[in-house]
Amino acid sequence: MGEPTESHGALIAAARDAMAQAYAPYSHFSVGAAILGASGRIHAGANVENAAYPQGQCAEASAIGAMILAGDRSIQAIAVMGGQTGDGRLCTPCGGCRQRLREFARPDTPIHVCGPEGLRQTFRLDELLPHSFGPDNLDF
Numbered sequence: 001m002g003e004p005t006e007s008h009g010a011l012i013a014a015a016r017d018a019m020a021q022a023y024a025p026y027s028h029f030s031v032g033a034a035i036l037g038a039s040g041r042i043h044a045g046a047n048v049e050n051a052a053y054p055q056g057q058c059a060e061a062s063a064i065g066a067m068i069l070a071g072d073r074s075i076q077a078i079a080v081m082g083g084q085t086g087d088g089r090l091c092t093p094c095g096g097c098r099q100r101l102r103e104f105a106r107p108d109t110p111i112h113v114c115g116p117e118g119l120r121q122t123f124r125l126d127e128l129l130p131h132s133f134g135p136d137n138l139d140f
């Protein structure tokens with residue numbers, strides 16, 4: 001986990017293609033996300049904003065929707081890409097998306113945070129969302 005490009009290359013390329021399709025006329029902040037599913041397939045999504053601002057959807061949520069529609073039910077890894085080349089700020093998933101990812105990922109699932117130029121930093125899900133509440137909390 002964490003080595004640049006080689007093992008994550010296809011995932012990062014898919015996040016870059018998705019970022020190019022983003023609908024972000026209000027924030028002008030395009031984001032792409034690409035999930036590696038258990039099947040080995042990649043499911044991508046982009047942010048989709050709305051004139052009624054709170055109704056906008058994050059790229060990660062769009063990618064999860066694509067994953068579910070395709071029949072995958074677990075996230076092996078995800079790449080999220082946003083921001084500008086040369087800007088070191090990390091486009092980490094928002095709080096709501098951390099919880100959305102939690103539903104389908106494991107504590108050690110890698111989250112590759114990228115800029116247009118490529119990988120910036122890799123986190124484990126449990127670094128971004130410690131002490132999380134998940135499906136296992138509902139097992140009685």
Ligand SMILES: O=c1ccn([C@H]2C[C@H](O)[C@@H](CO)O2)c(=O)[nH]1
Binds near residue numbers: 027093
């Ligand atoms: O990880 C992130 C962070 C932000 N956004 C979107 C939401 C909104 O459309 C825009 C600015 O917040 O970026 C994402 O899709 N994913």
Ligand SMILES: [Zn+2]
Binds near residue numbers: 060093094095096098
């Ligand atoms: Zn989000």
